[in-house]
Amino acid sequence: MKKIEVLGTGCKKCVTTAEQIEAVAGELGIKVEVEKVTDPAAIMGYQVMSTPAVAIDGKLVHSGSVPNRNKIETLLKT
Amino acid sequence: MLEVFTWLANWLVYELMGLDPTSKFGTSLHFFVEDTTKIFALLVVMIYVIALMRASLNLERVRHYIQQKPRLAGYGLGASFGAITPFCSCSSIPLFLGFTSAGIPLGITMAFLFTSPIINEVAIIMLWSLLGWEFTLVYIAIGMAVGIGGGMILDTLKGERWLKDFAAKAYQQAAETPQGDAPAPEVPILTFKDRHEFARDELKEIAGRIWKWVIIGVGLGAALHGFVPDGWFADNLGSGQWWNVPVAVFAGLPLYSNATGVIPVMESLILKGLPVGTTLAFCMSTVAASFPEFIMLKQVMQWRLLTTIFVILLANFMIVGWLINLLSPWLFSGFH
Numbered sequence: 001m002k003k004i005e006v007l008g009t010g011c012k013k014c015v016t017t018a019e020q021i022e023a024v025a026g027e028l029g030i031k032v033e034v035e036k037v038t039d040p041a042a043i044m045g046y047q048v049m050s051t052p053a054v055a056i057d058g059k060l061v062h063s064g065s066v067p068n069r070n071k072i073e074t075l076l077k078t
Numbered sequence: 079m080l081e082v083f084t085w086l087a088n089w090l091v092y093e094l095m096g097l098d099p100t101s102k103f104g105t106s107l108h109f110f111v112e113d114t115t116k117i118f119a120l121l122v123v124m125i126y127v128i129a130l131m132r133a134s135l136n137l138e139r140v141r142h143y144i145q146q147k148p149r150l151a152g153y154g155l156g157a158s159f160g161a162i163t164p165f166c167s168c169s170s171i172p173l174f175l176g177f178t179s180a181g182i183p184l185g186i187t188m189a190f191l192f193t194s195p196i197i198n199e200v201a202i203i204m205l206w207s208l209l210g211w212e213f214t215l216v217y218i219a220i221g222m223a224v225g226i227g228g229g230m231i232l233d234t235l236k237g238e239r240w241l242k243d244f245a246a247k248a249y250q251q252a253a254e255t256p257q258g259d260a261p262a263p264e265v266p267i268l269t270f271k272d273r274h275e276f277a278r279d280e281l282k283e284i285a286g287r288i289w290k291w292v293i294i295g296v297g298l299g300a301a302l303h304g305f306v307p308d309g310w311f312a313d314n315l316g317s318g319q320w321w322n323v324p325v326a327v328f329a330g331l332p333l334y335s336n337a338t339g340v341i342p343v344m345e346s347l348i349l350k351g352l353p354v355g356t357t358l359a360f361c362m363s364t365v366a367a368s369f370p371e372f373i374m375l376k377q378v379m380q381w382r383l384l385t386t387i388f389v390i391l392l393a394n395f396m397i398v399g400w401l402i403n404l405l406s407p408w409l410f411s412g413f414h
Contacts, residue, residue, distance in 0.1 A: 009374065011168030040171050040377045041244045049137040049176035050169050064136070065279070 001031045002076070003058075007043045008036070008051035017052040017066050024072045032076070080116060080207065087112035106304025113208065113296045113342055118289075120203050125284050128199045129277035135163060137173060138263040141180055149183060156186040157225035160193035161218075170371070174378055178245055181252030184238045188387065189229030196221035196366050200288060201337035208345045213354075216402070216409060220358060224366070224394045231390050240383035291339035299342035302350060311352040323399035326356045327392055330363030337365050354406045359399030367391050 004021060008014030018034050025032040037043060037055075046053065046060050053063035054075065061075050087108045091097050097104035140159045144152055170191055177187040197218055205214040238249060268276075340361045347357045372384060379387075402409070 007172075009168060009171045009377070013168065040175055043172050044175040044179055044244075044248060047176065047179075049141070049173050051172050053172075 001033060002056055004032050004034045005037045005055040005058075006034065007046060007048055007053040007055060007063075008038065009040065009043070010036075010038045011051070013066050014038075014052040017054065020066065020069070021054070021072055021076075024069060025076055028073065028076060030076050083112050083116040083119070086115055102304045104304075106300045109303045110296055110300035113299065114292060116207055117204055117292055117296065117342075120207055121200060121288075121292075122281065122285065124199060124203045126277045126281045129280035130273050132162065133273040133276040134266050134268050136263075136266070137163065137176065139265070141177060141182065142262050144177075144182055144186060145180060149186070152183065152186040153189050153226045153229050154222075156182075156189035156229060157193040157222045160190035160225060161197035161221070162199075163190075163194075171374060171377055174375070175245060175248070178241070178378075179248035179252055181249065181255075183233055184241070184249075185229035185231075185233030187229075188232055188237075189225040192228050192366060192391070193221055193225035195336065195368075195371075196224065196362060198337065200284065201341060204338065204341040208341060209348070212410060217358070220362070220398050220402070224362065224391070224398065228387070228390050228394055232387065235386065237383050237386060240380045240386070242378050242380060245378045288336070288338045291336055292342075295335070295339035295342040299346040302343065302346035306346075306350050308349075309351045311347070311350055320400065322353065322356045323359050323396050323403070326360035326399065327363045327395045330360045331367060333364045334368045334370065335364050337361075340364050353403045354410060355399040355402030355404070358402055359395045362395045362398065363392070367395075 006014055006018040006021070008017070014036060018036055021032065022034050025034075043051070043053075046055060048060065048063050050064035052066060054061055054067060056075060062071065067075070090111055091104060091108045092099050095107075097107060099105070099108070140163055144155050144159070147155060174187055174191065177190070178184065202214060202218070205217055238246060241249065344357050344361050347360070348354060367388065372388065375387075376384060
């Protein structure tokens with residue numbers, strides 16, 4: 001099971017990002033655990049400057065926008 | 079070239095709808111149609127073109143660039159990049175921490191954050207088309223001055239003492255380790271297709287966010303234009319007494335708008351005889367000092383720092399207002 005963290009201080013785009021990842025994972029039948037990280041210190045720990053950002057199993061994989069469908073699929077499959 | 083929009087409004091409002099060009103409603107509607115069509119057309123073209131050019135500019139590169147420069151230049155750079163970097167206000171906390179944890183002084187980071195809401199491509203396009211280039215240049219100079227001045231004062235007061243503990247620690251750590259030889263972030267290599275996709279997404283994002291502000295702003299501006307008699311402000315609020323400026327700043331505080339919504343209102347206020355400095359003070363206060371933004375910064379700052387920043391900003395707006403009122407006979411000789 002993949003542990004996915006959506007990093008962001010709570011704006012609308014972060015919520016959208018989390019929802020889309022869950023939706024795509026559901027369709028592909030991949031088990032994921034999506035968590036929204038809003039703690040500024042935790043976000044700083046990832047050295048992210050533009051949110052929403054996505055980390056999978058503790059590794060930063062995307063930042064600065066709501067990832068599109070293709071990008072989410074690639075991220076989930078690797 | 080922009081007369082097209084006047085003709086369009088003439089045709090639509092006076093000919094097609096048959097409204098009387100001397101009636102209050104007729105003038106208001108004409109103003110509304112002309113300004114909204116003009117602004118939307120300009121915005122769509124310009125946001126796209128500008129996004130094409132800045133597709134490869136990201137915050138990591140900006141941060142690295144500022145780090146390499148001497149501190150004094152940093153304030154100007156912080157404010158300049160605040161003006162040109164694509165940046166959504168919901169990213170201000172990560173940006174703040176990203177800069178701070180890289181050892182960039184608080185004042186420079188805040189110069190970026192102060193200037194960012196005041197100057198951006200949308201604001202400039204609207205000012206240029208509604209109020210002309212003289213006014214636009216003055217506006218840019220003021221926005222930069224507010225950012226640079228605010229940042230310098232903050233550092234003089236040693237504002238970093240009042241950061242939240244974790245942020246203060248990160249700053250100190252970075253300040254102790256030399257950053258000079260940090261490798262430069264990669265410059266992304268973009269094809270035209272990448273740039274086009276970036277620009278298209280930016281256009282969609284920005285237009286989706288601001289269209290209602292344009293309608294509200296121009297709507298208010300149009301109502302003022304049609305229903306408030308010329309010279310009303312001069313007759314009722316006095317013209318340019320010193321206390322007008324602080325009143326305008328405090329009146330702008332509870333109003334929360336972005337530059338897009340306020341600029342069309344500014345146009346009408348000035349045309350109705352409100353002094354330019356007073357109008358600008360009102361506009362800055364509405365745009366750059368918003369409570370939601372301040373509440374967000376609370377996550378990384380103690381109350382003391384937040385209050386200090388707030389007071390500095392208000393003082394800056396008032397100084398700007400007084401100064402421009404004083405200078406406006408020379409600055410805007412050809413205006414109106």
